[in-house]
Amino acid sequence: MRILAAMSGGVDSAVAAARAVDAGHDVVGVHLALSRAGGTLRTGSRGCCTIEDSLDARRAADLLGIPFYVWDFSERFRDDVIDDFIAEYQAGRTPNPCMRCNEKIKFAALLERAVELGFDAVCTGHYATLIDGESGLELHRASDAAKDQSYVLGVLTAEQLAHTYFPLGATPSKAVVRAEAAARGLTVAQKPDSHDICFIPDGDTRGWLAEKVGTATGDIVDRTGAVVGSHEGAHAFTVGQRRGLALGVPAADGKPRFVLEVRPVSNTVVVGPKEALAISEISGARYSWTGAPPADDEWDCHVQIRAHAEPVPATARRDAASGALVVTPEVALDGVAPGQTAVLYVGTRVLGQFTIDRTVSAVPAGV
Incomplete structure (x- = not known):
């Protein structure tokens, strides 16, 4: 296959690209420039997609002997991720910019351009697994539960899954990836993971929003x-x-x-009081299916409301009147905010996701 490897400058995407080369694919590396602040440099382990990261990605591509390009997606990133982030906060919701970036940039804008250029798939360093199921291609959790990133990929559609490649999904741990990177001579072998919101590298979300609005x-x-x-x-x-x-x-x-x-x-x-943060029901009208949708109007599943939250057993149903998905967890969810993403699982399979529009407190206002 012709593979376009999205190389962030981190160890995961570098090893993913290397494995794609080892598998015999025709691989081209690309780094996405998401900011026009040309002098931006990474500070510690915060942020991503900086000048330093692009140089790290280029060095990895050179070592692997693959062509490498930097594509300017800064305008699309501003419109679809940063502006959306601001608008959601102004509307009283709590957005997840990583979900929007995967949805709008890495697996929409990037994938669209890749297909137009004749590539068969986009390769990333996400920890998730693709499996051919009875009803088509399915997205499943990674082998390493601690590094599983299937939650942030819950926005992908069946068509997008058909053009994705996740070489790290079956890897037992991040330590194995770092050891492999070191053995390959990749300089990013011990590079720290990025944290926080990439366009707010100092972590001061409140101050950043105050400047914007x-x-x-x-x-x-x-x-x-x-x-x-x-x-x-x-x-x-x-x-x-x-x-x-x-x-x-x-x-x-x-x-x-x-x-x-x-x-x-x-x-x-x-x-x-803290007790009032317990939520007995969530719902949302903006939803998508990661592969084949459920056949029934009501089904059992697990719901996960944050990237590193524990999945909770639940019942999900389509509300005939509103068209929204309504999820009732067996155990009350804690501190759920409108704007968050709820990802639904059946076993290890990602079924789909929705943006939470409404929450119902398990504790009445008079209590």
Whole structure:
């Protein structure tokens, strides 16, 4: 096959490209330039897709003896990921930019260009597995549960799965990948993993958002509507947050309070006890299937609401009236926010995903 290897400059994508070469494929490496800040350099283990990363990717490609290119996707990244991130926070939701990047950039914009240029598949260093199932190609969890990245790939469609290649899916651990990189002479063998949001490398999401959308004083209220504090911008808060709350009125029971809801229209933040973060139901109208959709209108599954969260047994159904997917977990979910992505699994298989629009608290407001 003709393989376009997406090389981020990290150890995983470098080893994935190397394995594609070893498998006898015709491999070309490409690094995506996602920022126009040409002087940007990685700081510690934060961020990704910087000048330093592109140089690391080029060195790896040179060692593997494959052609290498840098493609400027910065405008598409700004429109589909950064602007979406800002808009979601302004709407009182908690977005996942890594999901949007996989959906809109790596497996949409990049894959579309790759197919146009005659490539059969895009190769990445994601830890996930593709299996030929009874109803077609299926996406499954990786062998190494600690490194499994199937959650962030839950946005892929059946058509996109047909043009993807994940050489690391069956690898038992990240340590094996690093050892292989060292044995191959790849200089990124011990390069630290990237963390945080790549376009906010210092990790100060609140400060970054304040620069983009400004500040506006608003009320912090409890579940009864009583004002208990103030803030400088509702966009700086997310469900489950405790840090940064300036509460002038202590709770009657003396216990700490957490953000339960963000209301951007009124610029209000609602707080309450930790128990009120328990969610008994979630739903969303924006969903997609990773392969064949379920045959029934209601089915048993597991739901995962964060990249490293434990999957929870649940029942999912299509709501005939709204067209949304409604998921009822067997055990209440903790601190779920609208805007998060819920990925559904049947066993190790990724069934699909949806953006959470609505949550139902397991604790009534009067309790």
